[in-house]
Amino acid sequence: MSRTQIGENIHMFKCPLCGTKMRMSGEQSIVCAKNHCFDLSRKGYVNLLLSPVKTEYNKDMLQSRNLIIKSGLYRPMTELLGQLILEHTPITADDGIKILDAGCGEGSHLAQIIDNINSRSNTQITGVGIDISKEGIQIASRDYPGITWCVADLTNIPFTDKRFNVVLNILSPSNYTEFTRLLTDDGILIKVVPGSNYLIELRKFFYGKTDKQEYSNDRVIEHFGDNFHITNTRQILYNMPVDQKNLEHLIRMTPLSWRAADERIQATLKTRLDSITVDLTVVLGKK
Numbered sequence: 001m002s003r004t005q006i007g008e009n010i011h012m013f014k015c016p017l018c019g020t021k022m023r024m025s026g027e028q029s030i031v032c033a034k035n036h037c038f039d040l041s042r043k044g045y046v047n048l049l050l051s052p053v054k055t056e057y058n059k060d061m062l063q064s065r066n067l068i069i070k071s072g073l074y075r076p077m078t079e080l081l082g083q084l085i086l087e088h089t090p091i092t093a094d095d096g097i098k099i100l101d102a103g104c105g106e107g108s109h110l111a112q113i114i115d116n117i118n119s120r121s122n123t124q125i126t127g128v129g130i131d132i133s134k135e136g137i138q139i140a141s142r143d144y145p146g147i148t149w150c151v152a153d154l155t156n157i158p159f160t161d162k163r164f165n166v167v168l169n170i171l172s173p174s175n176y177t178e179f180t181r182l183l184t185d186d187g188i189l190i191k192v193v194p195g196s197n198y199l200i201e202l203r204k205f206f207y208g209k210t211d212k213q214e215y216s217n218d219r220v221i222e223h224f225g226d227n228f229h230i231t232n233t234r235q236i237l238y239n240m241p242v243d244q245k246n247l248e249h250l251i252r253m254t255p256l257s258w259r260a261a262d263e264r265i266q267a268t269l270k271t272r273l274d275s276i277t278v279d280l281t282v283v284l285g286k287k
């Protein structure tokens with residue numbers, strides 16, 4: 001159960017209100033030195049948001065994303081990340097590798113990456129996933145009880161300094177101040193950003209030939225370089241066959257469909273899409 005995971009990793013937590021260390025208070029909650037108390041959910045995650053946040057990532061979308069990631073659409077990416085983590089993380093004695101996925105969504109990327117590392121190495125892995133979406137963390141704790149899951153704000157991450165050897169930031173916004181604080185001195189930040197052909201078939205269906213189709217990740221990578229020393233950049237580009245029964249989930253899972261006209265989405269649902277392009281850039285950096 002994730003609740004046990006939280007107990008085992010309680011020394012990593014800090015109070016999001018006052019910054020003091022936290023401890024378990026019975027089985028149901030965690031509490032800081034100044035008695036700020038946060039309940040553990042029955043599902044096994046902890047909610048450390050100070051006020052509830054409404055995100056556009058609703059339950060249906062996250063459930064669609066969960067199905068699509070499990071179907072293997074991103075497998076080449078999660079395999080590469082597993083390999084990069086093992087290659088670039090200095091393994092400190094018996095301590096193993098501590099990985100934070102900042103913006104983990106429904107958790108499947110982190111779970112696949114940890115599975116991949118476990119298939120290659122005996123190194124002890126501690127996985128922690130945070131996301132501002134409670135619905136995402138609920139799915140994550142339902143499906144992957146071996147990982148510590150936490151609803152939290154990226155601008156106020158509830159863990160003490162230099163806790164993680166690896167921070168992952170996959171198709172999600174960044175907070176470089178927090179990533180710098182949380183990483184060990186020799187730790188690595190791995191960010192995954194979409195390339196210009198990412199899900200290009202859906203862009204064409206939704207937007208035709210409008211400027212929304214154009215996308216460049218140059219500025220995002222430049223901003224990474226302003227904050228971290230870039231040591232590796234890798235391109236991942238492949239086509240994955242689309243199972244027709246997954247087409248609706250593929251459409252629902254992406255924010256691309258939020259801005260698309262509804263008739264476009266309906267029309268796309270009726271088309272045949274044989275394959276979908278995944279185009280991602282992986283940037284790896286150190287402090």
Ligand SMILES: [Zn+2]
Pocket residue numbers: 015016017018019020032033034035036
């Ligand atoms: Zn506190």
